[in-house]
Amino acid sequence: MLTVNSFGIIGGDKRQLCCARAIADDGYGVYLAGFEECPAGCELADIGKAAELSDALILPMPVSRSPGLLFAPFSAQELPLSVLREYIAPDKPVFCGINGAATDAELEGLRIMRYSSRDEYAAANAVPTAEGAIEIAMREYEGTLNGAECLVAGYGNIGRVLSSMLRGLGASVTVAARKYKDRALISAAGMKDADIYDLSGHYDLIFNTVPAMIFDARTLAHCAASAIVIDLASMPGGTDDSAARRMNIPVIHALSLPGKAAPRSAGRIIKNAVYNIIREEEL
C-alpha cells in the first residue's frame, strides 16, 4: 500500500536502532547512518548514500542536542546538521522529532514531517514514561508500591496511564486535576480525585506530570512531608526544588524516559507514527 519502500535512518540513540530493526522486520529496506553497528536486516551507510537510496528519511528525537550537530551518540564522528541539506533532496519526506538544539533555519528546504507532534505519538509514549516512573519509584522507595499512598498530579495521557498502572499494582491512588470532567473520570476509574490547586494529605510517593509550578513550598508542606517526588514534567518541572531541599524532600526529575526505560517500545512508537503519516499523506 505504501509507495515508500525504503527508509534511511540518520542519527539517534537506541530508540532509532530499535525503530530500524522494527521497520526491517516489516520487510522494508533500511539504511543506517550515524551508527557503527547494524541490526540484522539493515545496512550501514554514510548520510549521502542513505539519503540517495531511501524513499524517506527518519531523523532522531530530538534532531539535535548540541548546536550545529545532529544527535548521533553512536556515531564515531560528529555529524554537522549542515550536511543534511547538502545530501537530502527537497522533495524527499524527512520524518523527525522536535528540533531540540537545531534551528528551523538549519532544516529549511527539507520536507519536514514531525512524528513527534502527532497525538498518537504522545499517547503511546505515555506507556514507557509511566513504566519508567514506576521503575524509579520501585528503586527509590523503601516500601512496596502496593499499599503505598500515591498522588499523581495531572490527568493527561501520562497521568491517566500512570495512575491506572499504580492502581493495578495495588497502590492507593489519588489523582489531582483541574477540570471537573477529569475529576469525574478519575472517580469513575475507581480512584480518589483531588483539586490540583488545593492539595493536602499524607503521601508516600508523588508523581507530577504537569509542566507548571504545582508543588510550591506551601503545597509541599501540606502533602509531601514524608514523600518522594518524581517529577516527569519537562524542565524546569513542576516542583520548587529549593523549597524541597530545605524541607528534606527528595525530588527526582525524570526526563526522556521512553528512550531510557524501553527503547524497543519507543522505537516501535516512532515507526507507527511514521507509518500513520505515510498513510494519511498518501506518500
Next chain:
Amino acid sequence: MLTVNSFGIIGGDKRQLCCARAIADDGYGVYLAGFEECPAGCELADIGKAAELSDALILPMPVSRSPGLLFAPFSAQELPLSVLREYIAPDKPVFCGINGAATDAELEGLRIMRYSSRDEYAAANAVPTAEGAIEIAMREYEGTLNGAECLVAGYGNIGRVLSSMLRGLGASVTVAARKYKDRALISAAGMKDADIYDLSGHYDLIFNTVPAMIFDARTLAHCAASAIVIDLASMPGGTDDSAARRMNIPVIHALSLPGKAAPRSAGRIIKNAVYNIIREEEL
C-alpha cells in the same frame, strides 16, 4: 460560600427526587413541586410557592417529553410549561437539562443554565450508563461476561468507562475507535484495539456507543453472527436493525440508563453539576 441557600425542584422522575434528597442532606432548603410524596428534609409545594421561596430552581432532564407539558411523571396533575414563566422571576437561576419536547420559546425570559451541557455531567453519567449496559448484558447473555469476547465501539466517556469495567469483570475486551490516539490509549489500558471502520472477528457481546451507522449489514455479518448487540447510542442508534433481524442477531436499544439503573447516582450527578455552575458563575 454559595449565596443560593434554597432550591425549588420542579418536576422530574426518581432522579430529581434523589437529587432533592441529596441537596437537603447538604443542609439547603428544598421545595418540591410536581411530586405527591416528599423525602425527609424537603417540603412539598406548588410551583408558585416553590418559585417564590427558592433562590434557584431545578427543572428535569429532559424539561419536557410531551409538547406543552413539563416532564413530571410523579405529579397527579399535568403541569403546563406555560406556568413556568408565569411564576418564575426573570433573574432567578433555572438549572435544567435538555429541552426535549419543550421549545426555546416556552423557556424564553427565564435565566436558563444547562447542567446537561457540562462536560463533567456527561463524564459522570458514563458510570451509570456503563453499569446499566452491563446489567442488561448479564441478564440477556447466557454465559458469564468473565471470559466472554466483548467488543465496545467508541472510546468516548462511555466507551472508556464501559470497557474498563468489562475488563475488570474478566471479559476479553476489544475496543474499536477511529483516532490513532484513542487506539494507543486502548492498548495502553491493556485491551485490544480495532479499527472501527474495519471490524471482524467473533464476539459474544457488542456494545455500541457511537451515534453513527457503525453496525451496518456487512459489519454485522463480519463480527456479530453469534452476538447480542447492546446499542447505547441515542436513537436511531448505530445498528441496522432490519439487517440484524434478518440475520437473527438480537439488538437491544438501551437509552436513558442513568435514571433507570441508578437514580441515586444520577441525582447526585445533577446536584454536582448545579453546584459547579453556582461556583463558577459566583451565584
Next chain:
Amino acid sequence: MLTVNSFGIIGGDKRQLCCARAIADDGYGVYLAGFEECPAGCELADIGKAAELSDALILPMPVSRSPGLLFAPFSAQELPLSVLREYIAPDKPVFCGINGAATDAELEGLRIMRYSSRDEYAAANAVPTAEGAIEIAMREYEGTLNGAECLVAGYGNIGRVLSSMLRGLGASVTVAARKYKDRALISAAGMKDADIYDLSGHYDLIFNTVPAMIFDARTLAHCAASAIVIDLASMPGGTDDSAARRMNIPVIHALSLPGKAAPRSAGRIIKNAVYNIIREEEL
C-alpha cells in the same frame, strides 16, 4: 484420547442442555433423556436407550429435588429415581452432582462419580455465582456499584472472585476474613481487609459468602444500617433474617446462581469437570 465417545444426559435444567450442546460441539455423541426439545447435534431418547447407547451418563445437579424423583424440570412426565438402576449397567460411569433429595440407597449399585465434589468445579462456579450476585446488586441498589462501599464476607473461591470483580467495577471494596493469611492476600490485591468477627463501618452493599452466622443482630447494627445484604451462603445463610427485618435491612438470599445467571457457563463447567474425571480415571 478418551475412550468415552458418547454421553447420555438424563434430566436437569438449562445447564444440562448447555452441557449437552457443548459436548456435542466437541464431536461426541449425545443422547438426551428427560427433555422435550433437543439442541442441534444431540438426539432425544428415553432413559433406557440413552443408558444403552452411551459410554457414560451425566445426571443433574442436584440429582433430585423431590423425594423419589429425578430432577427433570423439562420433562413432560415425572422420572422416578428407581428407573436409573433398572436401566444403567453397574460398570457404566455415572457422573452426577450432589444428591439433593435423592438417598444414597437410591443410587446404590451405580458407578457414581461426582463432578460436584471436584475442586475445579467449585472454583469455576465462583464466576457465575459472583456475576449473579453483581447482577442482583445492580438491580436492587439505587446507586452505582462504582464508588459504592461494598463489604464481602469470606475469602474463599466466591469471595475472591466477587471482590476482584467489584474492584474492577470501581467499587470501594472491603473483604472480611478470619485467617491472617487471607487478610494479607486481600491487602495484596489492593483492597481493605477486615476481621470477620469484628465488623463495623458504613456499607451500601454487603455480600455474605460464609455459611455461618456472621451477620447477627449486633453486627448488622454495626455495619448494615443503610445496606442491602445479599447472602450467597447455602441455607440458612449467614444472616439473622428476623433481626434484619426489625432493622428494616433488606436481605436477599441468592442460591443456585450459576444455573440461573449463566447456564451456558454452568454447563461448560460440568463438562470440564466430567472430562477431567475421565482423564484422571483413565476411563
Next chain:
Amino acid sequence: MLTVNSFGIIGGDKRQLCCARAIADDGYGVYLAGFEECPAGCELADIGKAAELSDALILPMPVSRSPGLLFAPFSAQELPLSVLREYIAPDKPVFCGINGAATDAELEGLRIMRYSSRDEYAAANAVPTAEGAIEIAMREYEGTLNGAECLVAGYGNIGRVLSSMLRGLGASVTVAARKYKDRALISAAGMKDADIYDLSGHYDLIFNTVPAMIFDARTLAHCAASAIVIDLASMPGGTDDSAARRMNIPVIHALSLPGKAAPRSAGRIIKNAVYNIIREEEL
C-alpha cells in the same frame, strides 16, 4: 493488650532496622544490638543488655549466614551465635526466621518462635517479592511490560500476586499451573491459563515461582527462545541454566527480594507476624 512491652532486636539487615522503627512507632520500647546506628525511638545496646531489658527478642531472617555467626551485616564486630544462649533467659520469647547456617543445637534451650513459618508471613512477602521481580523485569527488558507477553509459572502466593500486578500494568499474562482448580481461578481472574507440564508459545518474559525443574531444555526451546527468564524459586531454581546458556536465553536468579526491594515493607511484615504470634499465644 500485649504484656510484651519491649523488644530486643538482635542482628539483621535493613529489614530489622525498619522493623525496629515500626515497633517503636507503635509505642513499645526497642533495644537494638548488632547495629552501629539507631533509628529515632530505639536505643542501641549490647546483646546482654538488650536481652535483659526486653520482654521478647527478635532474631533476623535468616538467623545466620555463616557457620557459628549471627547474621549481623551492620555490626562492627562479629557476633557468635553462642552468646545468645549465654545471655537469653530460657523463658524469654525469641522470635526468629529460618535457621540458615545456624544449627538447631545452637538455638537449643531458647524459647524459639518462628515468624517465618507463619502463613501470613509468606503471603505478605509475596508483595515485595512480586514488586522486586517487576523491577528487575523493567530494568532488563528493552520493551514495556505493558503489552508484553508474560508467562508466570506457578499460582501460589507469589504467582497470584505477581500475575495480578502484571495484568494491572497491562501485560498479556498467561499463568501456568498444575491443579485444575488453580487453572479455573486463573481464568476467573481474567488471564490465560496453561498446563505447567506442557508449555509452548512465544513469551517476552518468563517468571518462575516453582521450586522444581519446570524450564528444562525442551520447555525452554518451546517457549523461551526470545524471552528473559526471571527465576524466583529458591536455589537451585526451576531453570536448566546450562541449557539456557546454550540457547542464549538470559536467566536471572532473584532471591531474598523483600529485604532488597522493599525493606520497609519487609520489616513491617516481620512486625505483624510477631504481633500475631503474641496475640495467639497470649504472651
